Amino acid sequence: MSDTTQPTRKGQEFEQTLDASDKTVASFEHESRGFVDRLQHALHSNPTLVPVIVLIGAVAVFGLIAGGKFFSAFNLSLIIQQVSIIGILAAAQSLIVLTAGIDLSVAAIMVLMAVIAGNLSVYMGVPPVLGLLASFVGGTAAGLMNGLLVTRVKLPPFITTLGTWSIFYALNLWLSGAQSIRSQDIDANASILKFFGNNIALGGARITYGSILMVAVFAVLWYMLNKTAWGRHVYAIGDDKDSAELAGIRTDRTLLSVYALSGFVCAIAAWASIGRVGSISPQAFYEGNLQSITAVVIGGISLFGGRGSIMGALFGALIVGVFQSGLRLAGVDVLWQVFAIGWLIIFAVAIDQWIRKVSA
Amino acid sequence: MKKLLAGTALAFASMSGASFAADTTACLITKTDTNPFFVKMKEGASAAAAENGIDLNTFAGKIDGDVETQIAAVESCIAAGAKGILITPSDSRALAPVVGQARDAGLLVIALDTPFEPAETADATFATDNFLAGELIGQWAAATMGDTSEAKIALLDLNPSQISVDYLRDNGFLQGFGVDIKDPTKMGDEDDARIVGNDVTNGNEEGGRTAMENLLQKDSGVNVVYTINEPAAAGAYEALKSVGLEDQALIVSVDGGCPGVQNVADGVIGATSMQFPLLMASKGIEAIKAYAETGEKPQNTDGLDFVNTGVELVTDAPVEGIPSITSEEALGKCWG
Numbered sequence: 026m027s028d029t030t031q032p033t034r035k036g037q038e039f040e041q042t043l044d045a046s047d048k049t050v051a052s053f054e055h056e057s058r059g060f061v062d063r064l065q066h067a068l069h070s071n072p073t074l075v076p077v078i079v080l081i082g083a084v085a086v087f088g089l090i091a092g093g094k095f096f097s098a099f100n101l102s103l104i105i106q107q108v109s110i111i112g113i114l115a116a117a118q119s120l121i122v123l124t125a126g127i128d129l130s131v132a133a134i135m136v137l138m139a140v141i142a143g144n145l146s147v148y149m150g151v152p153p154v155l156g157l158l159a160s161f162v163g164g165t166a167a168g169l170m171n172g173l174l175v176t177r178v179k180l181p182p183f184i185t186t187l188g189t190w191s192i193f194y195a196l197n198l199w200l201s202g203a204q205s206i207r208s209q210d211i212d213a214n215a216s217i218l219k220f221f222g223n224n225i226a227l228g229g230a231r232i233t234y235g236s237i238l239m240v241a242v243f244a245v246l247w248y249m250l251n252k253t254a255w256g257r258h259v260y261a262i263g264d265d266k267d268s269a270e271l272a273g274i275r276t277d278r279t280l281l282s283v284y285a286l287s288g289f290v291c292a293i294a295a296w297a298s299i300g301r302v303g304s305i306s307p308q309a310f311y312e313g314n315l316q317s318i319t320a321v322v323i324g325g326i327s328l329f330g331g332r333g334s335i336m337g338a339l340f341g342a343l344i345v346g347v348f349q350s351g352l353r354l355a356g357v358d359v360l361w362q363v364f365a366i367g368w369l370i371i372f373a374v375a376i377d378q379w380i381r382k383v384s385a
Numbered sequence: 386m387k388k389l390l391a392g393t394a395l396a397f398a399s400m401s402g403a404s405f406a407a408d409t410t411a412c413l414i415t416k417t418d419t420n421p422f423f424v425k426m427k428e429g430a431s432a433a434a435a436e437n438g439i440d441l442n443t444f445a446g447k448i449d450g451d452v453e454t455q456i457a458a459v460e461s462c463i464a465a466g467a468k469g470i471l472i473t474p475s476d477s478r479a480l481a482p483v484v485g486q487a488r489d490a491g492l493l494v495i496a497l498d499t500p501f502e503p504a505e506t507a508d509a510t511f512a513t514d515n516f517l518a519g520e521l522i523g524q525w526a527a528a529t530m531g532d533t534s535e536a537k538i539a540l541l542d543l544n545p546s547q548i549s550v551d552y553l554r555d556n557g558f559l560q561g562f563g564v565d566i567k568d569p570t571k572m573g574d575e576d577d578a579r580i581v582g583n584d585v586t587n588g589n590e591e592g593g594r595t596a597m598e599n600l601l602q603k604d605s606g607v608n609v610v611y612t613i614n615e616p617a618a619a620g621a622y623e624a625l626k627s628v629g630l631e632d633q634a635l636i637v638s639v640d641g642g643c644p645g646v647q648n649v650a651d652g653v654i655g656a657t658s659m660q661f662p663l664l665m666a667s668k669g670i671e672a673i674k675a676y677a678e679t680g681e682k683p684q685n686t687d688g689l690d691f692v693n694t695g696v697e698l699v700t701d702a703p704v705e706g707i708p709s710i711t712s713e714e715a716l717g718k719c720w721g
Binding site: 100103203208209224304306308311358359 | 419420421424545573584585587588589590591592594595598599602603616619620622623626627628642644647648651653
């Protein structure tokens with residue numbers, strides 16, 4: 026009992042020098058990290074943090090610069106309303122980008138589906154519900170076409186959708202004769218097409234059904250991506266398609282489903298856009314594809330696939346809206362709004378590259 | 386066998402040469418094939434060409450701004466030995482060199498709708514007087530309001546590029562309304578306190594709605610809205626309607642497209658200035674025929690550096706001293 030843990034026996038004489046040596050067990054180094062290091066790691070494990078910080082910061086800064094007009098409930102709800110269509114397109118875009126692809130045709134699918142729904146229900150006397158149904162089927166089919174070209178014909182997504190963008194745009198101009206369907210004609214024949222233009226007055230704010238729809242789309246997709254096996258597969262394919270295949274994931278089938286779902290979401294955006302714009306304009310949203318990519322990139326979703334949260338795209342779209350509204354109310358020319366958005370994109374991608382350098 | 390083929394080809398070539406020799410060939414080159422304005426223009430040109438026994442070749446760019454396709458089209462027309470070219474240049478300056486080549490080769494080049502910069506790049510320009518188009522709706526808005534001291538004006542322009550049709554209509558409107566426009570080739574340089582602001586629409590409904598919302602954010606009391614074209618006007622109306630202000634503001638526009646005229650009839654747009662693309666094209670064809678027969682070139686309208694193809698004010702609420710036609714009459718003349 027009197028024994029202590031200390032060895033009592035002294036080593037042989039030639040061993041006694043060892044007493045002076047280090048006795049700690051080998052272990053990993055725990056260097057005390059600097060703030061920048063820790064930030065880099067935090068961002069790496071949670072890439073949505075950047076857009077959230079930028080969004081809060083932008084709202085605060087523009088609240089100070091542009092004052093009460095910017096910070097009113099009405100204006101904030103207006104920003105959400107104005108970004109709702111690009112937001113929903115960005116959700117569709119995120120799905121593709123997460124698989125390390127890119128979709129240049131999202132806006133073209135959307136406008137084409139709005140024109141189809143409008144032509145059928147306003148001009149051809151089809152019940153509006155069937156017109157909408159046709160647009161949903163059409164949107165899914167358009168997405169599926171992209172998916173088949175990517176998985177079966179093995180074309181790169183960029184080239185595939187560059188082609189289908191033109192194809193869908195041409196079909197849209199052909200079907201519409203490049204002529205808008207007037208708001209009054211939609212009201213008279215198919216008012217359900219404008220359903221998402223209705224709004225709820227909440228204090229000074231006006232929340233349109235379209236704004237609610239956007240949040241709902243993101244919530245459902247977030248759940249699918251994060252809480253289902255399908256969602257894990259999507260991330261795995263985006264991270265490394267070959268490894269995912271070796272792990273037993275049926276990659277082509279999953280990719281097909283992603284493209285089809287993305288097309289379906291574009292058809293949802295089509296319905297919402299009729300409510301938002303009021304009429305069906307074949308010329309609108311010509312740059313919608315690029316704006317959706319902007320939102321996705323600013324939202325911290327990596328263009329290399331497999332990393333980022335779909336919620337980032339929502340914040341990305343809102344950041345663009347906040348910048349535009351804030352700069353406008355501060356009296357800044359349109360030219361410089363475009364300029365600012367350009368820098369935002371470069372800033373976002375630079376941050377993404379920096380975060381990627383962290384060893385996991 | 387080879388000889389026979391060659392001989393037949395030669396015979397065909399000389400035959401077709403003979404049949405074409407009786408006719409004059411003309412070219413029509415538009416910005417796009419999709420805009421109803423250019424579709425109408427093509428219709429007018431085809432009809433006039435058939436009437437005058439002229440062979441018409443038509444070309445179009447893929448999108449507005451597609452300069453390369455238009456350059457290639459001009460080159461094809463020179464190569465085809467056409468007598469004249471009618472063109473709506475996608476870029477007022479970039480096409481100048483190739484137009485120069487065409488004129489050197491003896492072709493009559495007429496700009497339709499969009500003037501070259503400088504206008505003398507072409508032999509003649511057949512276009513709408515866009516400044517006058519703006520002025521008419523400006524005068525109408527001022528006369529309809531009566532007392533304009535309380536006016537709050539929103540200006541919904543095309544895009545940030547400051548192109549001629551954009552600043553001409555914008556400044557024309559302001560001049561007609563009674564605002565000091567400063568530089569007539571610049572938008573947004575006015576300092577009249579009645580102007581709430583300018584915003585851009587890209588000439589479509591979505592842009593019109595967003596721009597109107599933005600300007601309402603600056604001042605919710607907007608009561609006069611100028612719009613670059615009728616789709617933008619329809620978007621502006623939706624924005625006003627969504628906040629219940631559609632009866633507060635007068636909306637005026639320019640174009641004369643059929644949906645726009647219908648919107649005048651429905652009370653969405655107060656007044657619009659109608660232009661005549663069909664007339665531009667048919668007059669152009671006649672000018673080429675005259676040039677082919679007599680070598681005579683068209684003369685500009687007095688006081689302008691182009692041939693004015695006319696503007697008419699369309700409104701269902703006419704005012705004293707400004708000639709106008711009703712939306713019902715206009716529906717018979719509208720394009721698209």
